[in-house]
Amino acid sequence: MKNISRLRYFIYLSFIIIAGCTTGKKALQKGDYDAAVSKAVSRLQSSPKNSESLGVLPTAYNFALQDHLRKIDEAKATSDIYKWETVMYNYQKINQLADEINSCPACLTVVPAPSKYVSELAESRLSAGVARYNSGIRLLNLNTRPSAKNAYYEFEKAKNLAPDYKDSEAKMDDAYWAAVTRIVVQPIIINSSYYKLSGDYFQQQIDNFISNYSRNKFVIFYSEQQATKQKIVPDQMLSLNFDDFVVGQTYVKERVERLKRDSIVIGETRERKPVYGTVKATLSIFEKNISSSGLLDMTITDWQSKKIVRQQKFPGTYVWRDSWASYKGDDRALSKQQLAMTRRREVAPPPPDVLFLEFTKPIYSQLAGDISYYYNNY
Template sequence: MKTISRLRYFLYFSILIVASCTTGKRALQKGNYDASVSKAVDRLKSSPKNAEAMKVLPEAYGFALNDHLRKIDEAKLSSDVLRWESVLYHYQALNQLADEINGCPACLTLVPNPQKFISEAADSRSRAAEARYVLGQKQLNEGNRASAKNAYFNFEKAQQFDPGIKDIKAKMDEAYWAAVVKVVVQPVVVNSTYYKLSSQYFQQQVDDFMANYQRNRFVIFYSEQQASNQRIVPDQVLSLNFDDFVVGQTYVKERVEKLKKDSVVISRGRTNDPVYGTVKATLSIFEKKITSSGLLALTITDWQTRKVLRQQRLAGTYVWQDSWASYKGDERALTKQQLAMTNRKEMLPPPPANLFIEFTKPIYSQLVDEINYFYNKY
């Protein structure tokens, strides 16, 4: 009985806690006035006569209204150039609360006239846009790339506040092109006429990556042809050079195993009874490895100063493998796997051009990581 009583007490206590949470009482006690209003409104929509929510709503709304108005007054007195964004935030929060209450008939009997600040919000939005525009113009006038980048973000924010600002799009374009880093990517160099055709696969991957690069909007990659056609003066030049590579180094290894298996039926007696004995064989296992590897030299240079900004050597290796076997003696000494291996024939390796392509694949992955890492800071 005691256990049942305790369970009932626990369930009752849990229900009280849940009820207080859903009515907004706990949020009110913690000073989360907006959340308290929203919870009370939600509760009264589903249960218009809920006594706890009816008590919480007018009290929480009064606190929320006074709190936002106080913070608005404080923001207006602040010296922060972006203070109107804070003002706008608080007006929007008050308008949101008013909309929530107006959408709940039971709530309107408790808070008949929730205040809305439509013109005040519109005015603060306009002032916030103007502040961002002025700040962006000031940064753009500083004449350096970092400031131009900040100017672009401020113009962008100004446009979000007020899309109708005169010449805002032109200002964004001006700031963007003052901030962007223009990088000309030179064709991949391969110091071998024989492998120039194979390098085209790698070149195409590089071209596709650069053309679709979106990691940093303030970095644009151009091929030499594009830069020439568009009369682009680059900020940086990126060069890629396969200056050291080996294709088709072949290693063949032979391993000889002496095999013996006992208790194998080797014949039948006169009465057809099995005669057991030992069978032997010599197994020769051949393993061939063809290794191709190379180094790609990555160099990023400042166009004006000719200063090397980044220099890395990226390594890649590809190993092609094959194995087969042969035996002498009694095949019954071999396992199924060993016998299957003896039935395999030596395979022809891929042509050198394919081996070249394969060892460039891990190099390409490293190149992508290197480019992303270096240009993230821009």
């Protein structure tokens, strides 16, 4: 019985705690007036006669209204160029509280006419947009790439706040092109017709990467053909050249193993009983490695000063492997795996252009990663 009484007590206490939280009383006591209004409204929507919420709502609403109006007056008195966004935010909060109360019939019995500042909100939004526009003009006039980038974002905010104010969208476009870094990527030159197809494929991968690059909107890559056709004056040149590459270095290694196995049936007696003995064999294992490697140099040069702003080297290696074996002696001395290896024959290696392509794969991966790392936050 005592346990049942305790359980009832805890359940009753839990209901009291939950009820206290949902009426808005605790939020009011903590000075979180907006939350107190929202909680009281929510409670009165489901329980219109809740006395505690009916008592909390007018007090919480009055405190919330006065708190937002105070913050509006304080913001207007400052010299902060972005003060109108603070003013706008507080008017939005006041209007939001009014909308919440107006959606609750029981709430209107204790707060019959919640204040709304529609025209004031519209005016503060326009003023906030004008402030962002003026800030964008100031930044754009500094004529630097970082300031133009910041100006772009200012005009973007101005357009969102005050869509019809002056020429925000046109100015945003001006700021964008003033902030953009134009990079012309020179093609890789491979002085060998033997590897032309593989070199073209490697170049195509790079072209696809730069044409699809979109991580940083203020960085645009052009091929030399695009730059010439569009008459682009670059900010930087990105050149790629192989310092060296070697294709098809061949290494063949032979390993000889002498094998023997005991207790193998090697015959039988006249009575047809098995005769056990030792069998032997010499196993020759051949391993062929064909290595191809290269070192790609990436150099980024400032177009005007001709200074190198970044230089990296990316190594790549690919090793093609083959193995087979032969034996002399009794094949019963060999394991199943060894015997299977003796049945293999030497395989013809891939052609040189394929080997070239294989060693460029890790180079491309490093190159793409480094370009992204360098330009993503440029």
